Amino acid sequence: MGKEEIRLLRGPISKITRRYQSPFSGTTFVIGDPPQLVTIGGESLSLSEGEHMAVAVKRGMFSDRGDVVLAYQALGLRGAVRRAGWAWLTFMAIPSVFTMYVCLRVLHRRPSCTEAFIWLAVTVALTLLTAYRWHLITLATKRLEAQGWSI
Numbered sequence: 001m002g003k004e005e006i007r008l009l010r011g012p013i014s015k016i017t018r019r020y021q022s023p024f025s026g027t028t029f030v031i032g033d034p035p036q037l038v039t040i041g042g043e044s045l046s047l048s049e050g051e052h053m054a055v056a057v058k059r060g061m062f063s064d065r066g067d068v069v070l071a072y073q074a075l076g077l078r079g080a081v082r083r084a085g086w087a088w089l090t091f092m093a094i095p096s097v098f099t100m101y102v103c104l105r106v107l108h109r110r111p112s113c114t115e116a117f118i119w120l121a122v123t124v125a126l127t128l129l130t131a132y133r134w135h136l137i138t139l140a141t142k143r144l145e146a147q148g149w150s151i
Helices: 086-109 114-147
Strands: 007-018 027-031 036-040 052-058 067-074
Touching (some): 007 114, 036 052, 067 114
Parallel strands (some): 036 067
Antiparallel strands (some): 007 027, 007 052
């Protein structure tokens, strides 16, 4: 896994849809030739029909939202490559670390506490998944930067 599952797409975007009305619920659009549905989650972007972009994507878990954007770049002004969803992952890591700390304190005082052990195992698993996603976003950002695409 890793580099092999990250694909790069570029071209004009169309069919822009914002999920719900929350500014952080994500934006879905079509890009590339052949057209592919992709979603930038956790960010509110002001995109225009026909705007040229480059994106690094991985296969999405939800078929109605298409592939998940890990990094993106607006090509018209040769904008910088930006990470997608980075702030949300960072925000989610903070409670995970705190929960692990609390569970370890409880287990230190009561080593037989099953609930604390279960919470610790779940939190460690979620933290590892978050670290893997950070890794994918970093790889996608580097691959997109290496392309040096512009229009």
